[in-house]
Amino acid sequence: MAHHDLNVVHQQCGDCPIRHRAVCARCESDELQRLEEIKYYRSFQAGQTVIWSGDRMDFVASVVTGIATLTQTMEDGRRQMVGLLLPSDFVGRPGRDKAAYDVTATTDLVMCCFRKKPFEEMMGSTPHIAQRLLEMTLDELDAAREWMLLLGRKTAREKIASLLAIIARRDASLKLKSQKSALVFDLPLTREEMADYLGLTLETVSRQISALKREGVIELQGKRHVTIPNLDRLMEEAGDDSDGGFLN
Amino acid sequence: MAHHDLNVVHQQCGDCPIRHRAVCARCESDELQRLEEIKYYRSFQAGQTVIWSGDRMDFVASVVTGIATLTQTMEDGRRQMVGLLLPSDFVGRPGRDKAAYDVTATTDLVMCCFRKKPFEEMMGSTPHIAQRLLEMTLDELDAAREWMLLLGRKTAREKIASLLAIIARRDASLKLKSQKSALVFDLPLTREEMADYLGLTLETVSRQISALKREGVIELQGKRHVTIPNLDRLMEEAGDDSDGGFLN
DNA sequence: CGCAGAATTGATACATCTCAAGCTGGGTGG
């Protein structure tokens, strides 16, 4: 880790890869210009902690590239992931000055940070930002509730299948691939991170992945590279409603 | 069920018991007046279904009195509660026309409903409503994430203790009682509903409640009336951070 | 080459579920 990586490049919002999906999605160009003034980029290496729960947090941010996780930890060390942040997802809460969760980069990560105070002021004066943030927060709440069903009621096998389906679906939407072709992707999480996501141990994750592989529900090249020959089959294993659980 | 109970009383917002906590909390009197025009009350008896997941939903609403639940159900009948709605809590999602969850009255319930279309229009023109809704949604997201930790990582005993602590805390805040006095309240949920909340079976709920009672962590008069002689002790059993888990 | 982190696999323990049998208390009709 030769160079300490505070990336200071200052990209134009117009060229930003998450321009149309992030909290700024609905902003007009003059609004973007105001955002440019309060924003800065930060980069993190895979495995680095972005912020610890309870730490003072004087910014909010969007994930630009890479993946981050939100996790809660109990005193005795039990960990539960409570958020998986992909490009365009938002981190931090306006009106709160301490981080509520540990935020960790699971891949190399670039975040577009906004100084909190001016961002909060802008939210008051810029309905486009508040509107978009509300929409994104409602989506996250739906995702959290789907996740609660998984944690509370699904078997280990269903949990794994669900997670693979979630990753496959998202991957397809990023790459704009058809839903029907055989899906291929790399797992962005280690077995342990998957366990933290699913409320399992890493051993159980490993066993269930092996079982799904043995039965041909998935194929593995190496430990991370996954092929889904038949998404419908995987969805059945996930125990979701046939429509894929997407509303509206 | 003698009378079909569409309560048509039209209360003045100024007198509303949830005036200062609900989605309308920040509204000025002229804004309240506009809300009055698009609102109507509906009452439900304990056990009645407010709406089924997937049904068309042409209103959004605030709980005025009573308690409602949001639940998800899998094809084979496994159920997970994903929301517990108390007075002032908000139901429905602007911009979505179908219910995403089953909504059920667990006690007699009064809701203040707003016709969805005009409410959505008002949200665009009334920042006070959108701001408050964002704040409430962020709070719900935090609660959902706390709940995810419970579902994914806590033992049955910790789950029960956590739920009792949540109910006790909320009850104290409604009644404005001191946190330190012995807490007394009635469980608003059956054992089965508690099981659906906690991702357990009702038998396990019953056994753990019996165990906590046997060990003096709680006292029971009848099946519903609970006394917490020592909240700190209960919090320990819940496995939460000592501060009660409340941020900021 | 050989090490270290990540993953797999095995054997066993244990928490929770499942199935089953009673209990309890409040309401109802005779």
Added chain:
DNA sequence: CCACCCAGCTTGAGATGTATCAATTCTGCG
């Protein structure tokens, strides 16, 4: 006013899924 009824609840015994503890086995990398 009593007897019964029934939903809600409790308790028991055994089954089962996942965790735990412990060895290996991979894999990428210095």
